[in-house]
Amino acid sequence: MGRYKRLHSLFTQFGRSAYPGGFFRFSETEKTLYLSFDDGPTPEVTSWVLDLLAFYKIKASFFLIGKNVLSYPVLVERIQAEGHAVGGHSMQHENGWNTADTKYIQSILESTELLKTPLYRPPYGRIRRSQYKALKERGLQCVFWDCLSYDFDTNLESQYCFETTIQNAKPGSIVVFHDSLKAESRLKHCLPLLLDTWVEEGYSFSTIPYSPSTIM
Numbered sequence: 697m698g699r700y701k702r703l704h705s706l707f708t709q710f711g712r713s714a715y716p717g718g719f720f721r722f723s724e725t726e727k728t729l730y731l732s733f734d735d736g737p738t739p740e741v742t743s744w745v746l747d748l749l750a751f752y753k754i755k756a757s758f759f760l761i762g763k764n765v766l767s768y769p770v771l772v773e774r775i776q777a778e779g780h781a782v783g784g785h786s787m788q789h790e791n792g793w794n795t796a797d798t799k800y801i802q803s804i805l806e807s808t809e810l811l812k813t814p815l816y817r818p819p820y821g822r823i824r825r826s827q828y829k830a831l832k833e834r835g836l837q838c839v840f841w842d843c844l845s846y847d848f849d850t851n852l853e854s855q856y857c858f859e860t861t862i863q864n865a866k867p868g869s870i871v872v873f874h875d876s877l878k879a880e881s882r883l884k885h886c887l888p889l890l891l892d893t894w895v896e897e898g899y900s901f902s903t904i905p906y907s908p909s910t911i912m
């Protein structure tokens with residue numbers, strides 16, 4: 697647990713200076729959370745998330761993998777029709793550190809163009825500064841996070857994901873979940889508990905805002 701927290705805070709501190717203009721979190725003065733779901737759309741998992749969000753009347757942001765967008769267009773339509781934001785997450789979930797710049801930039805651009813969105817999130821948060829800069833110059837807005845649910849970690853107990861997310865989420869936080877098969881069991885345990893708790897604590901929820909002026 698300690699190791700994760702240290703790595704996490706280093707990532708946020710380093711990231712803010714390495715990736716100027718990247719979103720890590722929003723205003724601390726408003727009790728708003730920005731929930732995000734990566735790696736979908738995935739049949740059943742994404743539909744389950746959408747049903748739950750609809751029940752609570754919560755809007756969130758989905759960072760979709762291009763190959764899944766092409767496979768499940770009806771799910772993408774549903775995400776957008778229900779008022780959620782969408783962002784690109786590359787075509788094949790490429791890791792920017794291991795992928796040539798031209799190929800990586802192309803993959804992110806393709807994934808955002810499919811969805812007609814300026815928002816993207818680099819898979820694993822791993823993106824070279826050269827890649828980041830090129831995408832920023834194309835007018836894209838990179839969305840990182842300050843709160844991970846760790847639902848992707850198959851070694852963790854679901855209850856740990858719930859507890860660590862409750863501890864780490866603060867007003868203005870961008871929280872990351874995964875609507876993927878890998879995360880499904882932890883997500884399905886912790887998301888309803890988290891939403892219940894946050895609603896009771898008086899949080900409101902918003903999609904990741906975007907306008908050209910937010911790029912610094």
Ligand SMILES: [Zn+2]
Pocket residue numbers: 734735785789819820
């Ligand atoms: Zn991902």
